[in-house]
Amino acid sequence: MKPFPLILESIKDLSTGQVQDVFKLAKSFKDGSEPEGTPFSSKGNELTDKPHFKSKTPLIATFFQEPSTRTKNSFAIAAKRLKTDYVDLAPQFSSLKKGEDLEQTFITLKYQGVNLLICRSPLEKISSKVKLPNVAYINGGDGKNEHPTQALLDAFSIIENGLDLSETTIALIGDVLHSRVAHSLMKLIPKLGGKILICGPSDWLPKGDLGPSIESVSTLEEAILRADVLYPLRIQKERHQNAVQNEDYFIKHFKVSLKKLKEMNKKPLVFHAGPFNIGVEIDQDLLDSPLFQAYNQIENSIYIRMSIIQLMLQEFGQS
Amino acid sequence: MKPFPLILESIKDLSTGQVQDVFKLAKSFKDGSEPEGTPFSSKGNELTDKPHFKSKTPLIATFFQEPSTRTKNSFAIAAKRLKTDYVDLAPQFSSLKKGEDLEQTFITLKYQGVNLLICRSPLEKISSKVKLPNVAYINGGDGKNEHPTQALLDAFSIIENGLDLSETTIALIGDVLHSRVAHSLMKLIPKLGGKILICGPSDWLPKGDLGPSIESVSTLEEAILRADVLYPLRIQKERHQNAVQNEDYFIKHFKVSLKKLKEMNKKPLVFHAGPFNIGVEIDQDLLDSPLFQAYNQIENSIYIRMSIIQLMLQEFGQS
């Protein structure tokens, strides 16, 4: 069996079987059949023989260069639930603009004994630009590139709703171009047999060949007609290089509301990665609707991240 | 018996008997008869059957929208002493000005598995403005409204000094109007049978009917003559809407000093919630005096908060 990757930067780092392993362990954490804080190596104490792994308690660090409360907190809670030692390294923004500084920070954390590093950075595709230290590494969001753990918890939450991904169509709506969540979903959902529709102002849609499982549709109405899951995306203003799209135009044409779904007599699941800009990409009426899955996504974020951390640390202990 | 409240926003949320329960358990923590880190439910593991309470280890979060080192640290230490999992959610001040954002943060924390949320906010009476999530909730200070855990530790510290609250008079001195500690004490002390004197510049005293147990006195001298406990209050400049009271005038008429107490031949206990503005509301000579109770208050803050957290989590596990 292919070993679980020690670097999770992109959905491409995972095979379909490994994605299934993540989901299976997350489900066991959620239903309580997998106890929290299990040994990280199935072969006993050999973790302690690893260089920089002298302790039996794994050490996990978050290093988030962009402000984020909810995602960092989700990783922190997952680490604590697993009874690991956890530290958060606060970034000094002034001194970490260059990849060189990022590399110094990473190697310092490695030699301080960190076994798993979770990093959020405006720098994209870090592993191709910075020499990653020999520790397990999870991408917690890199610029507008990817956010693989979010996509994994989204897919897990879709399946948990009883949908068969190979027969499911998911519509990503709005600022697809600048959304790292969208980019990870556009890799993960096709890998699991599903279909993606993308829908939004043309400036915000990726161009070029998107592969056989991804299709661009021109109106929100078409997306609603065809999709089992709607996924309105937050407008990523901070990542826009040009003048901001007219927001009124966006709201008029692409805001998802329960009212519109009722007019079209459709009941798709509605996902959102939060935080919500109510009245912009999503209406308040949907937040109060049973179709709305965001809170279930948040709950599953803990189990999915526990699962990824445990699978990675087990592999790290044996590699 | 009335169950311990799951929301402690105001002293009004507690019955007199519940206040006594808080004091009793705090005393047991302090004298060591109650072990730290006891099970949170007397009935065993049923906490794990609660929704969002899958773990046997309760998860406590602080969310402080105003800068505070000592109070947040006191709650953090109490949480650690009780062997709970603890996370601090750093506020992003720019994005949390509206109640709507506060509500999103709260519900996110709930679904991330937080069982008890401790919040400090400039927004007053949050439970009437924001839908609180179904988790235990402690008000760590809301604007100039209330700070119930501070009042509880103050009353506990008074009793610990051998005073019988039903025969005790406490003088709140200075900026009573803007002090949330004062507002909580003005509810708690009468509930426990004690009397309150308020004393300060007239702009800083609450108007209207204050009830039978609270009396306004016009001079510091009268307060000193009649009170068993003096409680000088920090001037809450950041909460003043009008021009700041003349500080020299305040110091001349309302600063509490050991020198003045000696002149009047009085030995009241002197309480302070910290931080101290030495030379403004209190003189250095008092800080060095055995009358000064602030350090005892700080020590008791840990035991009182441990007690409240434990009583709340036990109730949460059974509700």
Next chain:
Amino acid sequence: MKPFPLILESIKDLSTGQVQDVFKLAKSFKDGSEPEGTPFSSKGNELTDKPHFKSKTPLIATFFQEPSTRTKNSFAIAAKRLKTDYVDLAPQFSSLKKGEDLEQTFITLKYQGVNLLICRSPLEKISSKVKLPNVAYINGGDGKNEHPTQALLDAFSIIENGLDLSETTIALIGDVLHSRVAHSLMKLIPKLGGKILICGPSDWLPKGDLGPSIESVSTLEEAILRADVLYPLRIQKERHQNAVQNEDYFIKHFKVSLKKLKEMNKKPLVFHAGPFNIGVEIDQDLLDSPLFQAYNQIENSIYIRMSIIQLMLQEFGQS
């Protein structure tokens, strides 16, 4: 035997024997012969009889008034490895400019139950200016005065390389005057029988009698010829009172590079306390060389700090 000091502000607080004790325990942590999280008192539970030491789990606090990620993180990891409770008190820079405020913070931490306080401050020689509370205290860097734990881990790392300190010469290169690491090394290395060379622009060298074991040399070449260990120092621009030294001049005359070492056919160990200003005091070619010891220093920082914390808490429990 002289008890281990409860205040480690300067290298002068430690006897030579106590330094050896620190090294011995650090080595035991590193080779795994000393288990992590051992009892902090060899006599059992009497720690719990100490005032403010009611818990069997020691409580450690960091309070860093200057931004620092790596050093604070190193102490945090050491505290977690020892299974203590750990809190970090974030400074509110605006309100902590005066020693008076520092004193209030310290005494608050003491009464909140902190047993060991680790402090970094721009204020130098704090114990002579501020009444330290009756808790164990480690100086994590005070202005340009001292940084004793860094010097201890440096000396430990030198010895670990097989060098006999009594026959070893260490060259401190660059901004010696403003480097607290240099100042601690200039006390520690002579205490252990070693010799120090200092070398840099004359404005950055301390004047006056430096004692028999410290010698000023005028060129980098002479330092390289005579030293077993080179220790280039980061330019401490933030502590300079006058105009900054011309950086080009500094680089030309004092930058340490592998190229220069090869030209002189010398292979000294090269130490650095990080962060590295590559191309200023040190060249990239050295970072990639086996002579470079900075990562070993970082790794040892955890063991040395664990050792100091454990020795101090054991003493605190018995004093």
